[in-house]
Amino acid sequence: MASRAKATILDIAREAGVSKSTVSLVLQGSGLIRPETAVKVRKAIEDVGYVYNRGAANLRKAHSNVIGMVINDLTNPFFAELAVGMERVFQAAGVVPFIANTAENPVRQEEVLKSLMEQGVAGLIVSPARGTTPGAFRRIETAGVPIVFAMRRLPDSRIPVITPDxxxxxxxxxxxxxxxxxxxxxxxxxxxxxxxxxxxxxxxxxxxxxxxxxxxxxxxxxxxxxxxxxxxxxxxxxxxxxxxxxxxxxxxxxxxxxxxxxxxxxxxxxxxxxxxxxxxxxxxxxxxxxxxxxxxxTAGLGERAAHVMLKMIQSRTTRAEDHIGAVSLVIRESSGPDRNKQVGDAA
Amino acid sequence: MASRAKATILDIAREAGVSKSTVSLVLQGSGLIRPETAVKVRKAIEDVGYVYNRGAANLRKAHSNVIGMVINDLTNPFFAELAVGMERVFQAAGVVPFIANTAENPVRQEEVLKSLMEQGVAGLIVSPARGTTPGAFRRIETAGVPIVFAMRRLPDSRIPVITPDxxxxxxxxxxxxxxxxxxxxxxxxxxxxxxxxxxxxxxxxxxxxxxxxxxxxxxxxxxxxxxxxxxxxxxxxxxxxxxxxxxxxxxxxxxxxxxxxxxxxxxxxxxxxxxxxxxxxxxxxxxxxxxxxxxxxTAGLGERAAHVMLKMIQSRTTRAEDHIGAVSLVIRESSGPDRNKQVGDAA
DNA sequence: CGCTATAAATGGAACGTTCCAATAAATCAA
DNA sequence: TTGATTTATTGGAACGTTCCATTTATAGCG
The missing domain is CATH 3.40.50.2300 (Response regulator)
Incomplete structure (x- = not known):
């Protein structure tokens, strides 16, 4: 089974009887190639069991298509909901978010950020761990990778924040x-x-x-x-x-x-x-x-954060406006005898 | 600030007055280089704000150091706990797990797996989405990438499973x-x-x-x-x-x-x-x-799954034994009047 | 002193892609 | 017919690393 040396673009070029450039074009869905050729190439891809090597591609391409979501506590359903909101947007945009958990530990956060950067992420959405030092993101900023903070902000940072009011x-x-x-x-x-x-x-x-x-x-x-x-x-x-x-x-x-x-x-x-x-x-x-x-x-803020990130990537900027989300009081039983049933108005 | 063209290994070689090979050796912590040289190089790395390009490295290296964790429902605290257990082990092993959520959707799962594979993961731990088709993992198996199922198994698959009894x-x-x-x-x-x-x-x-x-x-x-x-x-x-x-x-x-x-x-x-x-x-x-x-x-099973995965990667095999975790009944109030307070024995 | 053994550092080729400039083939104008 | 234009395809040079085979420096030994 496991065909040894994994197939590359050249293997499928040989298989399909075209050049590697043509295969590359097909892979990127270029309109330049003749439809019949594209079909032939796609068949070869299927036959050979080829898997695209994004690392190699990123060596030449400017941007990768992965976005890192760094969450401070995944076991807190609140943050899980946030992550899910972001995911929805990214999925629709054809971007795959990788989630990493810092467990509220700044050291772990450092590792996770480093790894994500090495992976060549296009952007980072971060809910910073408690006790994050002010300089923790300087590295990333100078590298020109866009960051957005979600739910939490850092004392004196110019990184855009998405947070509720x-x-x-x-x-x-x-x-x-x-x-x-x-x-x-x-x-x-x-x-x-x-x-x-x-x-x-x-x-x-x-x-x-x-x-x-x-x-x-x-x-x-x-x-x-x-x-x-x-x-x-x-x-x-x-x-x-x-x-x-x-x-x-x-x-x-x-x-x-x-x-x-x-x-x-x-x-x-x-x-x-x-x-x-x-x-x-x-x-x-x-x-x-x-x-x-x-x-x-929560999920709405996640979506908003994701949108801001996509916009930043698209316009290759590292700046964006903060977003303060509206809040509302939902009155239930725990705050006292159930006399008035109305819902607090939004901010 | 954002120094334009991002620094490469050659830049820091020039900065430190050594060859790129030396820098590479330092990066990998090779014992071959003289300590003073290593220090010099590390300083240059710091000065230049260099970030390692793992994609480029993986082009030559056999294995990457990222492992994918594919979870079917992150908003379920049960699976979040599982993820946290795995993370603990991976962190100690110097491996960074990337978590991806499938939201119990086989199509989404397909996308996520594809993306993870393209990223060149060393292995995959998967809690398969409900309704996963039997052939969903064939691609990955033939690519020779180790997989472990956690908490859930597929009807007729030979992929190792970590599950409670x-x-x-x-x-x-x-x-x-x-x-x-x-x-x-x-x-x-x-x-x-x-x-x-x-x-x-x-x-x-x-x-x-x-x-x-x-x-x-x-x-x-x-x-x-x-x-x-x-x-x-x-x-x-x-x-x-x-x-x-x-x-x-x-x-x-x-x-x-x-x-x-x-x-x-x-x-x-x-x-x-x-x-x-x-x-x-x-x-x-x-x-x-x-x-x-x-x-x-839960967390223990996560740890076990992580260990099995590490072992598989290390021994470059795609097979491993199933693991059926012991369970115990924890008796509290919901099962009846609080007469007997003992805890059920482990399996 | 010359010789070998060891330690430290190095250049170059390779990895799998993209992209540019160039080619080949087909179409059209004159 | 020739040249210009368009449409498809292609080779080759990057990209940033690792690793092998060498080279150079240092030490050891008779």
Whole structure:
């Protein structure tokens, strides 16, 4: 079976009785070759079991057709949804995205980026790992390879970013809680080495300010952005002197953790303690009680990021505008008794 | 900034005052070069901002260092965990895995495989999409590129498979339910175009047989392998004349769906209807009630698959033994009142 | 000192493609 | 008929690496 030395363009040229140039033209779908010749060549390709060597091709061609998607945590369904959104667009454009996971580890990220670059990617969409150093992408920038950041930004970088309107989302959610009558509020989860954290926390604080919640009645508990982190946050909060009655969580994972911790204490999310999440992952709707959350249109942002990348590649530029995606509050049961059923308006 | 024509090995040779061959040797970490020379060269590499062109290298080298992981559904945390397990091993081996998602679509899978092959991957780990045609991998086999199937197998293929012991897992789970006193049992979710389905259902039926549950008291409901599918299954089952009191679900997603549907009917999983899942995803433990499930050591299977792949590449063979992973039943609340807290023994 | 053995560095050919300039064949104008 | 134009096809020179066979420098030994 396994025909030894793998077939090259010359083998199929010989097989079809044409020159290698002709085969190359056929491969690229050039309109210059006579249809009958093309058919003959394609048959030879099939017969020989030829596989195209893109590495060799890229040696001469300017651009490759592969795009790298670097994701900081694939096990988080949120980022998986993001990846899927991007994929849809790339597929339609005939581009194959390769996904690489950094597991929130900057060192791993470095390796992954290096490898992708060596592979000759046409562009990179990155959701940077926590703790990424500012210079981590300089190498790539000077190489002239377009990059787009998705969901997360770096403190002082000029790389275009596609992100939801975190500030506005946090404002919407916080206002919602205050309007429900809560006067002592908490912000749960996340840590200050993430720019997103500041954006979301900022929105929370602004809404508190505007609606007259004194800073003494705001509790901020940093923590892991996971279920476990959320559970810890709730424990901390309930141990406080004047404990809060409602919390905006950094993301849905934290919110799920909070709800679990509540249940363990025989408290009910919604009735005894209001919980609002962020990101509105698909699970949120199915939880019990269903989680009120800020919907960010994850897949839509993924699509947008992919489009921006394609545009950048096409116009061979390394610059693009940021995109701040609209958000909306999806009100479900976890934020309190089900009195008003309307959905928050989009930003 | 972006130094135009990107630097090659010759540029850095000139910069360092050595020959291109020397640079190549340094790049490969050959012990032949004098340490001081290596240092000089590495400095030049840094100064010039050189990026290695793996495509060019692969033109001469036998093997590339990239391995493709083709996953049928990245949004399913189960497969994401699998991917993460593989990654761990590959990272340690200095190999970079590229992940591609097929979204359970055979056509997409075809594209993805083609692209990966063109990229010159050293090997492929594949969780085949549902409905994959038997011949889909012939191309790759004849090209002599090693493949391993993970979690799923194809009906009549000689490609090595890494999979959990589905049959045994189903037997364990079913026995557990029967020992709890249930006499009318259901098997929920999945469909017969999946080999796994037959394995799991087979275990269920065998256990029923052995422990004397007549076939009239076994209900089999096919359905989507998702929450939604699970909800539908339960409705169907409760509508039956003599409805079952317990169900083994095809996977955890189905089980979650069943529990949601129970809650909507104001029934409690465990007390009113026993539910057992399959795969034991991390969520299972955190659900309420916590889900009894067959643990398959997902990440471990991923690691195993990666190891097998590395071994195949190293020994340049395209054959390897199948690996059937041990499973264990993790008993939690969803399968009935919390009387016995022990964990099922491994297969 | 000359000779061999070892260590370090090197030039050139090859890998599989693309692309340009050139050719060959067919068509048209005059 | 000849030349110009169009249509298909083709050889050869890149592209950036690796690897083999050499060359050059260094050391060892009698």
């Amino acid at each position: 975190n500030h506005r989302g946090a404002v919407l959610a916080t206002e919602h809680l205050i309007r429900k009558g809560h006067r002592r509020l908490a912000f749960f989860g996340g840590s200050s080495d993430l720019v997103v954290y500041h954006e979301r926390l900022g929105g929370f604080l602004e809404a508190c300010e505007t609606l007259g919640i004194p800073s003494a009645d705001r509790l901020i508990v940093e923590g892991e952005t996971s279920r476990k982190g959320g559970m810890a946050c709730l424990e901390t909060a309930l141990a406080a002197a004047e404990s809060p009655t409602a919390a905006l969580c950094f993301n849905d994972a934290v919110a799920f953790g909070v709800m679990l911790a509540l249940r363990r204490r025989n408290l009910e999310a919604g009735a005894d303690f209001a919980v609002v999440g962020f990101d509105d992952v698909t699970e949120a709707e199915h939880y019990s009680p269903a989680l009120t959350s800020v919907a960010v249109d | 589905n049959h045994r897992g189903a037997v364990l789970a079913t026995e557990h339910l029967i020992r709890k006193g249930h006499r009318r049992l259901a098997f929920f979710g999945g469909s017969s175009d999946l080999v796994v389905y037959h394995e799991r259902l087979g275990g269920f039926l065998e256990a029923c047989e052995t422990l004397g549950i007549p076939s009239a008291d076994r209900l089999i409901v096919e359905g989507e392998t998702s929450r939604k599918g699970g909800m539908a299954c339960l409705e169907t089952a409760l509508a039956a004349a003599e409805s079952p009191t317990a169900a083994l679900c095809f996977n955890d997603a189905v089980a979650f769906g069943v529990m949601l549907a129970l809650r909507r009917r104001n029934l409690e999983a465990g007390a009113d209807f026993a539910v057992v899942g399959f795969d034991d995803v991390t969520e299972a433990e955190h659900y309420s009630p916590a889900l009894t499930s067959v643990a398959v050591d």
